[in-house]
Structure formats: structure tokens, C-alpha cells
Amino acid sequence: MTGVRRLGRAHVVALHRYVGLLMAAFLVVAAATGSVLAFRDELDEWLAPELFVARSAASAPLLDPFVLRARVAQQVAPQGRVDALVLDLRPGRTARFPVAPNPDGAGGFHRLDYDEVFVDPHTGAIQGGRAREAIAFTAQQAVPLLYKVHHSLALPGIWGTLLLGVISLLWTLDCFVGAWLTFPKGQPFLTKWKPAWWVKWRAGAHRATLDLHRAGGLWLWAVLLLFAWSSVMFNLREPVFRPVMGVVFPFDDSWRTVPMRPKPVVAPRLDWPAAHAAARLAMQDMAAEVGFAVDREDRLQLDRRRGVYAYLVHSTVDLRSDAGNTAVLIDADTGAPMGRWLPTGGPTGNTVSNWMGALHMAQVFGRPYQVFVFVLGIAVVVITVTGVMVWQKKRRARILSRARRA
Structure with a gap:
């Protein structure tokens, strides 16, 4: 029986090891970009204030929303059209309008080098525009590009979204596998499990690295699971997230x-x-x-x-x-x-999903939670890198052991 348990645990360890190695590079990229995107709006305005701060004085009167939309539509016509009416106009702040291409009369559509414009709500003048999907290394495109990398690795079509969706699903499953591997083999459970929560800094570099990987995953387990499963929601909503959640919650x-x-x-x-x-x-x-x-x-x-x-x-x-x-x-x-x-x-399913999305994107609880998400992204990078370091150390030991036996 003990041999069977050891064999089963060995298979789970191998599963955790190779799934972790498969995810490592993707998790580092997603966590690092997500850490920065916790301050997405602040970073965007800092890099490109000309898009967000109106040129007119905040004391100037605001245009009627219908008049404003009409003026913007005139400026982007005939190549583009404006299919939005911005109702929340704020003094001194630009209004953001999406722009879509119009038919070109030859069976296609006009080509636009932007898909959103930023408009002075006091005058209706367009202050700038950008294409959210464009890959360009400029101050105005930095945050959209960072988000594109975070969400889909900036790959064309749906392939990046699907790839990161699969990685997120593996991450979700690996959260349970990793937690199970920290469980002690004997009794009493809590007494033997307690050391897994702490890092033995004085026990050598390898042991400290192993403890940091294991303890970091335990202390942040619930949050890591939340971010992993919410990533599945963003990238694989219809094929995976919605059917699974629909079993438990009404939508x-x-x-x-x-x-x-x-x-x-x-x-x-x-x-x-x-x-x-x-x-x-x-x-x-x-x-x-x-x-x-x-x-x-x-x-x-x-x-x-x-x-x-x-x-x-x-x-x-x-x-x-x-x-x-x-x-x-x-x-x-x-x-x-x-x-x-x-x-x-x-319905409960919608509420739970919306809370997951808001927590994932740091849209609730103000600045303290933004800082928490920023630090969490760094922690995910550390947990991932230490996992790779542990694997490298054990791999070298196995290679050396086989060489000695030979």
C-alpha cells in the first residue's frame, strides 16, 4: 500500500513539475505585465497626457453630448463613423470615442490608422487617436500594447488568447496539485504541515529556494486560484468557464x-x-x-x-x-x-463573475488593492522562477547520480 502511495505521489510530482515548466515562461510574462497593468489608467495618462487632459480650461462650458458626437462624426467622415454617444462628460478631461471604418464602395472598408479618438468636450476638437490593436513602441501605444501582450501575447487572431486560456486552465488545475503536494504523509496533520508554510533561510540556498516556492504558493493559494480561474474566464469563457460555473450558479x-x-x-x-x-x-x-x-x-x-x-x-x-x-x-x-x-x-453567476473580473483587473478597493495586485504579480514571478530553479537543481543531481553509477 505504501509503495502504491509513493508511486501515485511520484506521478503527481512529475505532473506538477512538467506542467509548471510548460507554464513558466507564459506565467512570468503574464504576471509581470499584469503587475504593471494594476496601474493601467494612471500609467496611460502619465505616458500620454495629451490624450486625456483637455486643452480647454476646465471652467469652459461643456458641449451637449449630442452636439459633441455630431462634431466628432463630421471630423472622422467619410472614412470613419462614430457609433457611440458619450454622456459622462467631465470638465478638463477628454471624451473617448470609438471609431469604425465605413464601407469604401468597392465591397470593402476604408483603412483607418486609429480606432478610437480623444476629444475635447468643451470644443469638440479631436486631440489624438490610436489603434488599440496596433503593435507600436510609442508612448501613446505603450499601455494598449502591454495589455495586448498580457491578454494574448500580442499574437495575431485568436491564437494568443486561446494559448493563454489553456495555460490559465493548467494553472488552475496545478493550484490544486501543488497544494496537495504540500500535505504531510503522516499524522498529526496540522503539526507536520506547519513547516511547509515557512522558509528556512539558514538551511542553505537550495532549501530556502524550495521553501520560498512552496510557502509562497500556500500563503497566496486562494488569490492565485482566483487569478488563474478568472484568466480562464477572460480567455475561455464560452468553452470552459461558463459551462463549469453554470453547474453551480445561475446566469x-x-x-x-x-x-x-x-x-x-x-x-x-x-x-x-x-x-x-x-x-x-x-x-x-x-x-x-x-x-x-x-x-x-x-x-x-x-x-x-x-x-x-x-x-x-x-x-x-x-x-x-x-x-x-x-x-x-x-x-x-x-x-x-x-x-x-x-x-x-x-443572478449569482453574474455577480461572482463580475467580482472575479474586478478583482483581477484591480478595479475595486482603490489604491491599496492596486498595490496588492502589483506585489502579487511580482510574487507570481518569484514563485515561478523558484520552481524552475528547484527543478534545475534536482535535474543536475539526477544527472550526476546516473554518471556516478555508470
């Missing part, structure tokens, strides 16, 4: 399940003022049903492929303080409600 999928139309909507029956009014009514009905209050409006966006307007507000059920994520979808032709998105207060 409202109305936000994601509105079907594509046969052809994109070119001229919806509801123009921007009419869509805004209809969306407000739909939001009021949802607020009364769920029991929340709207603090401020955020934006209204047109999804031409699905033929819906998305209306986002900041409400008392939001997790983030800087942006609104409470949302409704309305039909672009009739104004009928088509879907909803509740950060909290809705």
Missing part, C-alpha cells in the same frame, strides 16, 4: 445571446435622441424591478451587427467607481428591451 446570458442580424444595420429607425429616451425608460424599469438607483449616465453605443443600442450607467449595484457597467440592450428599430447586464444584484 443571465441575455447580454451575450442577442443574435447577429443577416446584415448590419445601416440606418436604425431610432436616431440617437430617440434611442437615448427609449434606453432611459428601459433602465428605469430595470431599476424598479431589481431595486437600484442610477448615479450618472455613462454612454450609449450602437451595435450594428446585432441591431441594438447598449445603454450604460453607473448605479448603486456597480463595482467600479470610475465607470458605469450597469447596462440594458434595446432594439435599434423598436426600442424594445433585448438584454441586461448587472454587475451585482442579479
Whole structure:
């Protein structure tokens, strides 16, 4: 029986070792970039203040949101179009508008070197633009590029996203394998398990490295599991995360399940003022049903492929303080409600998922939690590197042992 247990443990050790080696380089890249991205907004503005600070004085009057959108649309036409209405205008701060290419009349689309513009809300003048998916080593592109590397290794298409999704899934499973390997073989359990939580600094470099790898993983186990599984949510939501979580929690999928139309909507029956009014009514009905209050409006966006307007507000059920994520979808032709998105207060599955996403991206609990996520990224790098160092040390010992026997 003891031999069987040893054999089983040996297989688990091998699994942990080789899965860890497979993940090592990817985890180092993801953890290092994620550590910096904890301060994503602050870093972006520091590197490219011309995109975020309006040229007009903060005391100048703000334009009406409909007038502002119209002015931006005129400036990007005819090659581009603006399918968003920014409602949360702030004095002295630019408004960010997504820009999509228009058809070129020859069966294709115009080529734009940007997909978002930053606009002075006091005058409507475009201060700058950038392509979020572009790979360029400039101050304005630094943070989008860093995010692209973190999310998909900056690989083309969906391959980087899928690759990191698989790595995240392996990381999730390895969290349980690594924790099991720290369990003691004998009794009493807690007494024998206690040394695994501490680092014996005076026991030599190799032992300290092993202890640091093991103890670091134990102390941060719950947080590491959270970040690993939330990474699966971001990269493998439909094939893995949603089916697994759906076994335990109920979900409202109305936000994601509105079907594509046969052809994109070119001229919806509801123009921007009419869509805004209809969306407000739909939001009021949802607020009364769920029991929340709207603090401020955020934006209204047109999804031409699905033929819906998305209306986002900041409400008392939001997790983030800087942006609104409470949302409704309305039909672009009739104004009928088509879907909803509740950060909290809705089905448990949605609430749990939204909390996981907000914790992963350091969007809650203010600056102290941002610092924690920054330090956590460094800790993941240390745990990963020490694991590789332990493997190298044992590999050398095995090679030397075989050489001596030979």
C-alpha cells in the first residue's frame, strides 16, 4: 500500500513539475505585465497626457453630448463613423470615442490608422487617436500594447488568447496539485504541515529556494486560484468557464445571446435622441424591478451587427467607481428591451463573475488593492522562477547520480 502511495505521489510530482515548466515562461510574462497593468489608467495618462487632459480650461462650458458626437462624426467622415454617444462628460478631461471604418464602395472598408479618438468636450476638437490593436513602441501605444501582450501575447487572431486560456486552465488545475503536494504523509496533520508554510533561510540556498516556492504558493493559494480561474474566464469563457460555473450558479446570458442580424444595420429607425429616451425608460424599469438607483449616465453605443443600442450607467449595484457597467440592450428599430447586464444584484453567476473580473483587473478597493495586485504579480514571478530553479537543481543531481553509477 505504501509503495502504491509513493508511486501515485511520484506521478503527481512529475505532473506538477512538467506542467509548471510548460507554464513558466507564459506565467512570468503574464504576471509581470499584469503587475504593471494594476496601474493601467494612471500609467496611460502619465505616458500620454495629451490624450486625456483637455486643452480647454476646465471652467469652459461643456458641449451637449449630442452636439459633441455630431462634431466628432463630421471630423472622422467619410472614412470613419462614430457609433457611440458619450454622456459622462467631465470638465478638463477628454471624451473617448470609438471609431469604425465605413464601407469604401468597392465591397470593402476604408483603412483607418486609429480606432478610437480623444476629444475635447468643451470644443469638440479631436486631440489624438490610436489603434488599440496596433503593435507600436510609442508612448501613446505603450499601455494598449502591454495589455495586448498580457491578454494574448500580442499574437495575431485568436491564437494568443486561446494559448493563454489553456495555460490559465493548467494553472488552475496545478493550484490544486501543488497544494496537495504540500500535505504531510503522516499524522498529526496540522503539526507536520506547519513547516511547509515557512522558509528556512539558514538551511542553505537550495532549501530556502524550495521553501520560498512552496510557502509562497500556500500563503497566496486562494488569490492565485482566483487569478488563474478568472484568466480562464477572460480567455475561455464560452468553452470552459461558463459551462463549469453554470453547474453551480445561475446566469443571465441575455447580454451575450442577442443574435447577429443577416446584415448590419445601416440606418436604425431610432436616431440617437430617440434611442437615448427609449434606453432611459428601459433602465428605469430595470431599476424598479431589481431595486437600484442610477448615479450618472455613462454612454450609449450602437451595435450594428446585432441591431441594438447598449445603454450604460453607473448605479448603486456597480463595482467600479470610475465607470458605469450597469447596462440594458434595446432594439435599434423598436426600442424594445433585448438584454441586461448587472454587475451585482442579479443572478449569482453574474455577480461572482463580475467580482472575479474586478478583482483581477484591480478595479475595486482603490489604491491599496492596486498595490496588492502589483506585489502579487511580482510574487507570481518569484514563485515561478523558484520552481524552475528547484527543478534545475534536482535535474543536475539526477544527472550526476546516473554518471556516478555508470
